[in-house]
Amino acid sequence: MQILNIAAYKFVALDQPAVLQASITEMLQGRAIKGTVLLAEEGINLFLAGPAADIHDFLAWLKQDVRFAGLQAKESWSGAQPFRKLLVKVKPEIIRMNHPAVQPAAGRAPAVDAATLKRWLDAGHDDAGRPVVTLDTRNDFEADVGTFHNAIDWRIRKFTEFPEALLAHKDELAGKTVVSFCTGGIRCEKAAILMREAGIENVWQLDGGILKYFEESGHAHFEGECFVFDERRALDPALKPQVNPPVKDLHARPSTRRPEVFGLLSDS
Structure with a gap:
């Protein structure tokens, strides 16, 4: 079944x-x-x-x-x-950031759909001519399984490290259109709100995350597979599991096995 x-x-x-x-x-x-x-x-x-x-x-x-x-x-x-x-x-948060000022329920960050992101990446710039960069808001081991070509990866070990990483790298994003992404959209949504509050003007979240992008745009500009926090471990652009290790071999870091880091599942 x-x-x-x-x-x-x-x-x-x-x-x-x-x-x-x-x-x-x-x-x-x-x-x-x-x-x-x-x-x-x-x-x-x-x-x-x-x-x-x-x-x-x-x-x-x-x-x-x-x-x-x-x-x-x-x-x-x-x-x-x-x-x-x-x-x-x-839980205190449905995806933990430890940054109480970020309140997504009060209003979403602007979102870009998969087709638009693909078009921007095809062209190398957005509709206004600004260079486009993708920003991976997931943990480093997730990015190692697969990510967008030339994505910015700050090698965070958990999402609570994102605000500090942003402070360290904020100036690198000046003048660019930044599209944050994660597995299912939840982490990149919070990240986009935080970046806008930090004064970065042209920030978008990838609506629905990698999983929605796979569904609508396939493997275009994406290298590898999408890590998921269950026994499938990773999904290819056809949303099919490619790795099925035994349960005891899943996720080398103990912290990644906690239910509260699923997703993003987050990406829900």
Whole structure:
């Protein structure tokens, strides 16, 4: 049986995430779904896998809540369940940055879609003639598996290091159009907001991250595969797993196995 994998997030104000945690847990119990749902006052971030009918039923139920009506899930398939258990957790942030001034629920950073980014990279500049650079907001070991050609990679080991890295490298981005990207969009969205607050004028986030780019633009300008935080380990531009190591061999760094760093899943 094929397993449907979904990654989704939404920055939206949740005043009682613990209440939502209880209702989501109740909804998922008894279904053949595993993965992680993270909730915080800033929104929801989820990576789930299971039979397509169960996944679609859950999404339909979740979207009955007006706060999640516009939730968009990125889908891929696998021949086996890539998660070992189900976790529904409340966290201070759905993707940890440790920078309270960044509040995505108050307004998104401008986003560029996959087709536009591909067109810009084909040309080497944006529509205004400015040079375009892509900025990888993921961890260094993720970038080692695959990234955009000539992407800026500050070799951060975890997303909480991004604000400090930005301070160290901010001047290098002057005069350029910067497109931040991650696995599914969640980290690059926060990163783009932070960069705009830091005074970098021409900053965009890649809408939907690498996974959406693969879906709409394939392998163009991307080298390698996209690392994911589950047993598939990496997806190729056709969104198919290419590496299936034993569970004990996954992720050399212990910190990368924590559920709260999934994604970005983040990229949700």
